[in-house]
Amino acid sequence: MENNNYMSTWKKSCIRIGSPTNILAAFTAFIPVLYLCNKFDCWPETSLILSAWALTAIAFGAFYIVEPIAYYASLGMAGTYLSFLSGNIGNMRMPCASLALDVTESEPGTIQAEVVSTMAICGSIITNLIATTAAAFVGTAIVAILPQAINDGLKLYASAAIFGATFGNYALKKPKIAVFGALIPIVCKLIGTLPAWLTIVLSVFGTVLIARLMFNAEQKKKA
Amino acid sequence: MDYLQISNLPIIWFLCSFTVIIAALQAVLFIRAANKATKECQIDPEIPKKAFRVGLVTAIGPALGVFIVMVGLMSAIGGPMSWLRLSIIGAAPTELAAATNGATAAGVTLGGEGYTLQIMAVSWFAMALNGAGWLLLTGVATPSLEKLRDKLSGGDTHWLGVMSAACSIGVFGYLNVNSIISKGFLNGGPVINMGNLVAVVSGALCMMALGRWVVPKHPKLAEYSLGIAMLFGIACALILA
Structure with missing residues (x-):
């Protein structure tokens, strides 16, 4: 195409x-x-x-x-x-x-x-x-x-x-990724004193990082 | 004339319309570009139509929320300014915060005693300056964001799909939790917003149930699934919280 x-x-x-x-x-x-x-x-x-x-x-x-x-x-x-x-x-x-x-x-x-x-x-x-x-x-x-x-x-x-x-x-x-996507902000917000922008950064990039680790593990399994 | 009367003058409506029209114009230009791409790449013309319908319909619920919030905002900052501000970046709480900061900087309260025309101007400046932050950053730096995404995905389309989903999951995880937990342990909490908790959980469960059991049998419903789940979440919150 x-x-x-x-x-x-x-x-x-x-x-x-x-x-x-x-x-x-x-x-x-x-x-x-x-x-x-x-x-x-x-x-x-x-x-x-x-x-x-x-x-x-x-x-x-x-x-x-x-x-x-x-x-x-x-x-x-x-x-x-x-x-x-x-x-x-x-x-x-x-x-x-x-x-x-x-x-x-x-x-x-x-x-x-x-x-x-x-x-x-x-x-x-x-x-x-x-x-x-x-x-x-x-x-x-x-x-x-x-x-x-x-x-x-x-x-x-x-x-x-x-x-x-x-x-x-x-x-x-993506249930496995979703678990972490919920857990990270819950922990951040329960601490209570992190600024909002840092909570967003940790939530988004933390979730992406975990997704990458899972992705790598899957690729290894396939190989 | 008091400040609220002046803020509702016909000329102010007219001057606010420039920015609202730019937002509408941008959408029209992007629709044209998307139609051109549909033709050039031989995409099934039904697909963009369907997508447009999904946007139009799914947004009805949240837009009704904006509608009601805007009526409240109009009594604080006047009709034209509310119209301008809620038609572009910055949700009602953000705009109210900026307008309030204008009053705070002058040592008065928004709409309270001593809130003169001059201080209203400070509020209006604060809202415009705040919105300009997002507009200028995306206006200038969006091509760099594209490069950043390319770098992070490394050209692997399979991973790009997973990464996009993970980003969205992170964003919505944050938005959900942020609406539920208003204070944590280290600042006198935890304080939980029960209404939002019920709305989030029931909205999520309804969407999952629709996706798993209803949509596979009635694919036409997929387009309306988010709207249905949203109404369900609102209803549960009203009844249970």
């Missing part, structure tokens, strides 16, 4: 689409605040902005680097651009991509897998944009008439339930 030759064309077009749009969005996100300060002459002191930024970067700064690296193997190139622009990675993009790869029986690393995860993520982005746009216009009215239980259920438990379901899907296919 000519698929492998197409892979480099695909990657080039991913970079051509993804890189400018992600960078552009970083800047356009400032437009409202720049207008606000200009129009209402309410420029805050730079030191205030810097200290607010510092407070935020202490909490999230490590994630800017750790998350793209840790999620890359699952998201691929197009998926990384799309997911880190549109967000909701754990609760939408990755579950959608992994289920789509599953349902279409696509092998990771093939052009079909790239196409499938891209399309699944794009589908989920459309759904998300519809939801946020609807919330902007009719959200307040709808939430007011929803029964409290539905409101609470979706707000409090939607993420945890889809995290669990996605994990269950992998556990079915």
Whole structure:
């Protein structure tokens, strides 16, 4: 098949689409605040902005680097651009991509897998944009008439339930790896004082390392 | 006008729409690229369609969660900003933390007394700066991540498959445990979030049961399995926790 030759064309077009749009969005996100300060002459002191930024970067700064690296193997190139622009990675993009790869029986690393995860993520982005746009216009009215239980259920438990379901899907296919994938973060979180970014690094790369050891052992058995 | 009225002005909606449109535009461009790849590599055209449907449908549940959370966020940071922030990177808790840090830096509380227009601007800057971290890093460094993956997989496609699965298992292991255990032994715990525990375990068990016994007999259900398992997990959490 000519698929492998197409892979480099695909990657080039991913970079051509993804890189400018992600960078552009970083800047356009400032437009409202720049207008606000200009129009209402309410420029805050730079030191205030810097200290607010510092407070935020202490909490999230490590994630800017750790998350793209840790999620890359699952998201691929197009998926990384799309997911880190549109967000909701754990609760939408990755579950959608992994289920789509599953349902279409696509092998990771093939052009079909790239196409499938891209399309699944794009589908989920459309759904998300519809939801946020609807919330902007009719959200307040709808939430007011929803029964409290539905409101609470979706707000409090939607993420945890889809995290669990996605994990269950992998556990079915790779039960041995899944045991360690659950054990490592349990130990980290039970200790309690490790920073979140370190827990992610240990969970992801620890699980990959154990998978590698199992993989090597299997290869030896086969040989 | 108070700060919340100003934050809901029509012009602010308009200015926020630029970024939302970029997110939509990027998705459209990638769909076009994927369609082109489908043709050039002679992939069955049903496959990308199916994948798109899976994304569209599976995201409904979590998107409803975002919908409800956003309504809450609108009362704190206004409609247009909530719309912009929740349409791109940064979930509601992240955005609230950044907005709150803006207020904290100025020595007031978000939306509380002394939360002036000027301090709202600090909150807005903090959210934009925080989001820019992920956007700039992936905008610039994604090709290097590809090289890193190539190096780690060593060109062995069999291992690449296992590695991708192991990465996802690690990510979701973390996300699950993080939502369940809120405090560990060394910081006054352990504190367990029972609702999330029930949601995670019942969601996982439902998905495993579907995968093992239901989907093999009714393959069409596979596309909806995550959505079904999610609703089951939410229902169990509401009833049991």
